[in-house]
Amino acid sequence: MQAEPRKSLVGEEYEVEIGPVAHGGHCIARTSEGQVLFVRHALPGERVVARVTEGEEGARFLRADAVTVLEASKDRIDAPCPFAGPGRCGGCDWQHAKPGAQRRLKGEVVAEQLQRLAGLTPEEAGWDGTVMPAEGDKVPAGQVPSWRTRVQYAVTADGRAGLRRHRSHEVEPIDHCLIAAEGVSELGIEKRDWTGMDSVEAIAATGSQDRQVVLTPKPGARLPLVELDRPVSVLRIDERIGQVHRVHGRPFVRERADGRTYRVGNGGFWQVHPKAADTLVTAVMQGLLPRKGDMALDLYCGVGLFAGALADRVGEQGAVLGIESGKRAVEDARHNLADFPRVRIEQGKVESVLPRTGITEVDLVVLDPPRAGAGRRTVEHLSSLGARRIAYVACDPAALARDLAYFRDGGYKVRTLRVFDLFPMTHHVECVAILEPADKGV
Known part of the structure; x- marks a missing residue:
């Protein structure tokens, strides 16, 4: 006999005491029945209402978001980013925690x-x-260091740049990323229409003025005319054959570390923090x-x-x-x-x-x-x-x-x-x- 499908618990809410932090940007809690919850947007010691985002009856654990904080930790702050929070951008896990608490x-x-x-x-x-x-x-609570020199934006159906929601392909449109480095922000990616693109990556090199935009178009889409606020090289990724093509400017950026200059080509790997x-x-x-x-x-x-x-x-x-x-x-x-x-x-x-x-x-x-x-x-x-x-x-x-x-x-x-x-x-x-x-x- 085929087993009956398990009942989804997505949307169910539980009032829980938040336990220790776990690897992955969440904390551990248990329902009154002993079911394990991995809860985002919470801090150890808090009492919250957690809403299930993934899981079903009998699962080893459930994933959930803290949607109401009943008793707050002394380490909690209001998230500086307007796009952070339950169901929103998944890029940051600890916007709601003081900087020192994040490191702890x-x-x-x-x-x-x-x-x-x-x-x-x-x-x-x-x-x-x-x-x-x-x-x-090392910045005061409520301030955010702008450090991310490489940001990959997803694109909505109507061409708006945004970031993925947590464990989702859905896109959260944004008008500014607080953790993006100044060199990325000045490219103004969020202000443009990217219709036909699947993703847009912005790169701001460290130790040089090199800036680069890497476009991944949807099948059959034409590349937009890229006119940004400053000189920038442009690459296109053809995912069907795994190739990167130069559209404009250099196919690489120049990074600097330990007194040496390093060429990094085709949107390749370099440490993200300057x-x-x-x-x-x-x-x-x-x-x-x-x-x-x-x-x-x-x-x-x-x-x-x-x-x-x-x-x-x-x-x-x-x-x-x-x-x-x-x-x-x-x-x-x-x-x-x-x-x-x-x-x-x-x-x-x-x-x-x-x-x-x-x-x-x-x-x-x-x-x-x-x-x-x-x-x-x-x-x-x-x-x-x-x-x-x-x-x-x-x-x-x-x-x-x-x-x-x-x-x-x-x-x-x-x-x-x-x-x-x-x-x-x-x-x-x-x-x-x-x-x-x-x-x-x-």
């Missing part, structure tokens, strides 16, 4: 993931529990302490940010191998690091390319994997190379914690961990873990 919540998430997935306390990870703001981001690249390079280099003549790996190297910093420090007798899967990023990395004869960039997936290199030992490793992490296979291989120190840059604390457990199995321990709030108002956080052999000094 992020620290609690990192600590919980380390304990649950790696069995590590903050002390065992060499971390004092502090989540550091980026330079210039201070992020320098902040992370400093943390990685302070943790690794490269020496002249070292052999180093830069895995998931992108356009060569860490490879360049390493090459500068290991000198002409040292060597750096970078591995990156993206073809255009590899081209950019080779261009960016062409003045270092002892730097080599290989294209392909790390787990496939690294074993083929024949490398059996290295002095230093930097890895900055995608959100899913490096995984057991890659970590096992790295653990066999005998590196003096390894720097793991992570944008997801859960993936970091899982991989740290694999490194422990491979004979490495965490020497220090630093955590940075490079994504204010969101639940995202950046970590830099420095590892060394567990038997060092024994």
Whole structure:
């Protein structure tokens, strides 16, 4: 017999006590029947009315929004952004929390993931529990740092630019994004008609005046005549064949970090916060302490940010191998690091390319994997190379914690961990873990 469909609970409301913060920008609560709720727009210790947004009877958990706050936390403020709140823009998770409270919540998430997935306390990870703001981001409650140098706008059926609602394809039209960097805001994307476009990405480079708009048209749509308030390059993405075409201006922007200029082509990856690249390079280099003549790996190297910093420090007798899967990023990395004869960039997936290199030992490793992490296979291989120190840059604390457990199995321990709030108002956080052999000094 076919099981009867479960009853949807979307729209049901529950009066609940809000418990601890959880990874993903929500807090945990339980209904009087014991059903778990993941509640957005709430803070620990509050009493709220939570309205279910996803879930059905018998589900392991429900998702919900706090639509009425009955007892507010002392950390609550009115959201500065008029587009934030239940059912609205999904880009920011913590507009309703004071800046210091946001960082404290992020620290609690990192600590919980380390304990649950790696069995590590903050002390065992060499971390004092502090989540550091980026330079210039420590602002009073009610103010918002304008930091996002890359904003991808969705487009409504009638051509208005907006941002996606949480876990939805629906678009929230906006007239201004508070966290957008000044260089993005000055392009005036929200003021134009983008009829026929599926998305519009605005990019404001750090350290140069380069500005870029990347258009993704709907099938068969004609590109609009782009006349913005300042000189800007324009690219078009053809999703059917996965290609990017230059429409106007340069196909790249110039970013700057650690005293070097990096070319980033075709809307490719670069850290979104203007201070992020320098902040992370400093943390990685302070943790690794490269020496002249070292052999180093830069895995998931992108356009060569860490490879360049390493090459500068290991000198002409040292060597750096970078591995990156993206073809255009590899081209950019080779261009960016062409003045270092002892730097080599290989294209392909790390787990496939690294074993083929024949490398059996290295002095230093930097890895900055995608959100899913490096995984057991890659970590096992790295653990066999005998590196003096390894720097793991992570944008997801859960993936970091899982991989740290694999490194422990491979004979490495965490020497220090630093955590940075490079994504204010969101639940995202950046970590830099420095590892060394567990038997060092024994």
